[in-house]
Amino acid sequence: MTTEQKQLVTATVPVLREHGVLLTTHFYNRMFTHNPELKHVFNMGNQQNGKQQTALAMAVLAYAEHIDNPAVLMPVVDSIGHKHTSLDIRPEHYAIVGKHLLASISEVLGDAATPELLEAWAVAYQQLAAIMTGHEQHLYTKQVSKNAGWTGWKPFIVKQKIKESSEITSFYLYPADGGDVADFLPGQYISLRLFLPELNLLQPRQYSISCAPNGKYYRISVKREAGASHPDGLISNRLHDHIQEGDVVELSAPAGTFTLHENTSRPKVFISGGVGQTPLMAMLEELTAKQTDTAITWVHGCRNEAVHAFKDRLTQLADSYSNLNHHIFYDQPEIQAQYTGWVDLSKIKAAVLQADADYYICGPAPFIAKHYGFLVENGVDTASIHFEEFGPASLQLNN
Structure with a gap:
């Protein structure tokens, strides 16, 4: 890009700040x-x-x-690239x-979209597309270099469908070809x-793999969304209501940048x-399968015991791994809870704030922002x- 073209693109920043969503x-x-x-x-x-x-x-x-x-x-390019490869974007x-x-820039900006501005954005977009497609090709190449790796869509059989709570059900997914599954990074x-x-329409949705790598299957644990027509729940609710053991679904290869860091000497707070x-x-x-002696603190919040998925699994892991401590918050407890109310890290400050710990937060955007803020305010x-924020990214906390 020329200096003049970069200046033209930069000059559109105020308009994008104010009217970006209108444009998109x-x-x-x-x-x-x-x-x-x-x-x-696209996810409609x-x-x-x-x-x-x-x-x-x-x-x-x-x-x-x-x-x-x-x-x-x-x-950001890396994160978007992972999302794109998981959707088979080419x-x-x-x-x-x-x-x-x-065309949208021209139509939305009207007379302000001069030929020079459109040409500048055309060059800028070509530059961005070259960056993205190059990175995504690298990711595709890494996928197929794995044992049992693939790109695009591959059929898997639902061999087990297990109810984890009143809202969450796990699906155990095995390759329809009977082979192994490609390895992945936890997270x-x-x-x-x-x-x-x-x-x-065919519709894709991303689901976290909820089990450790095992070479045989992937497990996803899916929440039923309230309201049959809830846009976020069209696929999730269909999995609950219509997909049975023995049915076939299509999967793309594991992707994502929210992963467990290999350094097991540092304490982990989830x-x-x-x-x-x-x-x-x-x-x-x-972590617990490797018996690394890594100090682990598990903090989880949900409405009550009925919706608490993996409650028994957590107890099992804590019994077999002595360095795991857990703190559970129920904001609408039906029986006595360990902690009552929304997750409040200030109530367990001594357990959470540990020297040289790695912190992993996952939940709705306000949940992440709240606890991220608490950690930063306390010197982390x-x-x-x-x-990890489920869905398209809206948080920019590490900038």
């Missing part, structure tokens, strides 16, 4: 009108709730703000997206694709809310705090 909403409407086949690729639930439009607006803004040095965005998709994004997710009759414990459970099973280095 127009973009998605335009793209799905002209390329309806992409509705099978996130279109309904507006999360995808907001996430894209934030990404476009961040790119414009750092157009002089896009390398600083590599952690270089040809970038050409379609670029076409509609540039990663898989994409699962089903046909939704109510939308007449903080979760509701179904947010699923990636942390994979990490916990991995942000580099030691790792978090």
